[in-house]
Amino acid sequence: MTTPEHPPTTPEPASKDRVYRSPMGIVGGVALLVIVLWLGIDALVRGEGRTQWLALAALILIVPLVSAFTLRPAVYANEDRLRIRNPLRVIVLPWGRVASLRSGYSNEVVAESGTKYQLWAVPVSLRARKKAARRTARAAAERNAAARGEHRGRGGTGFGGLGIGAPRGDVDADGPLRAETDKVMDDLRELLEHRQNAESAQGEVTVRWAYEVAGPALAGAVLLLILLAVG
Template sequence: MRQAYRSRSAFILGWVWVAFAALNVFDLIVRYNGKASLVALAVLAVLTALVYLAALRPVTLFTETALVGRNPLRTTTLPWESIEEATVSHSINVRYDGRLLRLWTPISGARERAKAQRRGAAPPRRGRFDTEPVLSPAEQAAAQALAGKTHADWVGEQIAERAESARRREQDAGPVRVSWAFDSFAALAVALVMVVVAVVAG
């Protein structure tokens, strides 16, 4: 079973940009007027390539056998047994074979961290009588478990737990695979071609 973790807001905004760019490309082709249209197409191509790299491509995947980190220019596949440690700062940092993989998503921003800290704090009393609803023991335990934790913290914990579970099974770790993101380079190549065409046409 595959589980995917990404920045939801970046993913949504990325597809909104793609739709916006597609409509503009159609309009520029229909109303083509030479150099100005080519320059506009080149700008759209460059921005769309950057949006794809930064917002649409990054994802952290959990599979049965491995953690897959898709960053803008590379994809790293780590068998769970090969993971030594997972820590969270601004990003999730995964150590394996003496090396470090920084996952691009989910990230823990300062605003999200502050919100998590506030969520874990006790609500202020409002006056003489406590009118706040009383939480059950199970609800209190859940609130304490989540207190001060961001989505990135939770995903980092899941990575550490899966890695520990895999190591306890004492199976041989499969190979670590790191590959270049050919889709990203293709997007950049298209953008570069459009820039060259716009310059040459001038």
């Protein structure tokens, strides 16, 4: 008597994905979608004839694009690969195929072939960088001032003994402060450094177009063009 074979189980990934997204992008996307849906549905309900068709075509075109460029972008990273979900593409890069991670006016990953892929979910904020630099400079100045006050206190001059000039507890002593997106890039670079030569982190780079976004948007655009051409 033979027993039925059990189907093979899918092996669990070595590590769970770290997920990086843009909170401001999500907030902005939700706000835009609320406005677009409100105006579009209002036109569908209150409008007549051609107006309703124009509103429908605009909704089919705009909603997928707004969602793609605000809610969709995400970066997934684990010990084996980096998966980038951009507005219109999904790129999977094993760490063994990543040449570098660059930060300039945008954050991007460079494959061994030289192809660059932008990280839409990790946008660069020059304002946040400047703010972090100012806080770092201020913390360094406070540490220097505290050190000078402590030295005067031990020497019997100044305000020694009164506790004035003591280091503040909220001063960061671990090095320069970093903007949030720069911290994300630091995390990704650390993963790249440790996992680039790992056997499980090898493979081929794959790129898939987001037809689930492009299809509806294209249909909406075609319908809108036909309505405008017909008049």
